[in-house]
Amino acid sequence: MTITNFGSGEVEISDDQGRRTRLDRESANRLVMAGRMHTVAEFVEKLPALIASAEIAAALRETFEKASTSTDKWNVKEKFARLRTLAKGYEPANPGDVVETVSF
DSSP: OEEEEETTSOEEEEOTTSOEEEEOHHHHHHHHHHHHHSOHHHHHHHHHHHOSOHHHHHHHHHHHHHOSSHHHHHHHHHHHHTSOOOOTTOOOSOTTSEEEEEEO
């Protein structure tokens, strides 16, 4: 899985099979905040509501299920929690720039 965080606050999530989904700024913010504010189990439970692509949400759930330890699961969740978010009303200078790319 690869997460791409853009200067606009948008997030794109893709898997190794070429499937991808791009979350607008508001949806991406909800995903990141869920990663910051919830336990692993709560975060995984919320994925289908946070990610419009059922295939990507299912692939992420599989990633959590395949993680061998609770620490590994926590580390996956933290990849989302540490993504950059933007305050409402803030307009970045270069919204299309890639700020960060995380793979796991």
